[in-house]
Amino acid sequence: MLFINSEKKPRGFTLIELLVVIAIIAILIALLLPAVQQAREAARRSSCKNNFKQVALALHNYHDTHRAFPIGAAISGGCSGYSGSHMFSWGVHVLPYMDQANVYNNLNFSGSTPFVPANFTSSGALAPVQPYLCPSNPQPDTIVNKAGAFAGALPNGMGRTDIGGVADSVSWKCNSGSGVRPTSVGNGVLFAISSVKMRDIIDGTSNTLLVGEITGSLSQTGLNGNSYTGYDVFDTSSGINSIDTVPGGGTFAFRPQGFSSYHVGGCHFTLCDGSVRFLSENIDQGTLSALTTRAGGEVIGDF
Amino acid sequence: MPGIRLIFWGVLILTVGSGGVSDAPDRRVVKGSVTLNGKPLEGAVIRFRPLPEGPIAAGKVINGMYEITNKGGVPLGKHRVEIKGTPILPDDLEGKSLGEIDAATKPAIPIPEKYHSKSELEATVEAGKQPLIVDFVLKE
Numbered sequence: 001m002l003f004i005n006s007e008k009k010p011r012g013f014t015l016i017e018l019l020v021v022i023a024i025i026a027i028l029i030a031l032l033l034p035a036v037q038q039a040r041e042a043a044r045r046s047s048c049k050n051n052f053k054q055v056a057l058a059l060h061n062y063h064d065t066h067r068a069f070p071i072g073a074a075i076s077g078g079c080s081g082y083s084g085s086h087m088f089s090w091g092v093h094v095l096p097y098m099d100q101a102n103v104y105n106n107l108n109f110s111g112s113t114p115f116v117p118a119n120f121t122s123s124g125a126l127a128p129v130q131p132y133l134c135p136s137n138p139q140p141d142t143i144v145n146k147a148g149a150f151a152g153a154l155p156n157g158m159g160r161t162d163i164g165g166v167a168d169s170v171s172w173k174c175n176s177g178s179g180v181r182p183t184s185v186g187n188g189v190l191f192a193i194s195s196v197k198m199r200d201i202i203d204g205t206s207n208t209l210l211v212g213e214i215t216g217s218l219s220q221t222g223l224n225g226n227s228y229t230g231y232d233v234f235d236t237s238s239g240i241n242s243i244d245t246v247p248g249g250g251t252f253a254f255r256p257q258g259f260s261s262y263h264v265g266g267c268h269f270t271l272c273d274g275s276v277r278f279l280s281e282n283i284d285q286g287t288l289s290a291l292t293t294r295a296g297g298e299v300i301g302d303f
Numbered sequence: 304m305p306g307i308r309l310i311f312w313g314v315l316i317l318t319v320g321s322g323g324v325s326d327a328p329d330r331r332v333v334k335g336s337v338t339l340n341g342k343p344l345e346g347a348v349i350r351f352r353p354l355p356e357g358p359i360a361a362g363k364v365i366n367g368m369y370e371i372t373n374k375g376g377v378p379l380g381k382h383r384v385e386i387k388g389t390p391i392l393p394d395d396l397e398g399k400s401l402g403e404i405d406a407a408t409k410p411a412i413p414i415p416e417k418y419h420s421k422s423e424l425e426a427t428v429e430a431g432k433q434p435l436i437v438d439f440v441l442k443e
Binding site for chain 2: 078173219244249255283286287290
């Protein structure tokens, strides 16, 4: 009997083998779990990237029709470089090219201030437009402007945006003492009363930024975000996720803010050729400036 | 048993090798004072731009004081420092219209070009745990 038993191969696993298998499974789960939790944010980031692509196509279609990119912004008077009525930002001009022709056709473009009251009631004529909203941004779809600051151009409840035009590498605004205005001298593509054509982009369309990602704050007082209807042009002078933005660790300030996003580590940009890139918040400032200018003549390395 | 040993080492290498490499530079909080012609500078933006190249760090100058804490501070190394006046908004924006805010906004204080677009200011940020104090004395 004993002899036969020792001849037989032992069936089943030893304790050590079982422990090793359990350890391997534990390590695999430990590797996989954080990845699963990041999957949702990765999906939101992809969705945001798709929004940028839609806006890029709309801007290209606008260019095909009008032979130039739309005006970036137009708040008249002061140092803006023109007088007359305020005008809508680029975000409104491209609406017909992203399936929002009905919104656009109902707008009233006459009057000294087209934003209110002709085009904005509590029922929301200029309602939120989906491609302008980043799914990672925890803000509501409309801006909060309870206190009334800037209420002439950005009333409470107007459609929000997470996409802003790239106006300049130094400053998108000017101030002659009679108020801050988007400046009409920009070295980017979308600035005040701009009319940049594809052929003006001498640096090359694949080396020049067109629009980038912006954010607001969750504050319920004052002005907490940006609208695609007015202003909506920014500069790259302070880098990405910088001061005056919530993702940069500061508090949101409407006018001095730069590009930022609630994605970790950087934000999306669309280039003039229509491609979408995620730029790191640690990008070399020289590279970012060179990407901003449309005719700076800089040689840009890998970015 | 050799099979199990192989799996064990494989998992070990996979675990160790999966650590990500960040592109973030080491940083340090920088703060200090800025005066123009002997008086504290009321409102400006201060930017540290690494030499020869790197990510920019910016901070606000309010009543002559600044502190750069954004993203953990200023990247270590040598920097070109740019200080540029910005429009000074009123403290309280509540309940004011665009026109009222514009009327209450003070225009940017003019600062000579040698301090921003053609800046000659330089600063070196060395590693350390305490905030680095760098003061700037500007003269017209």
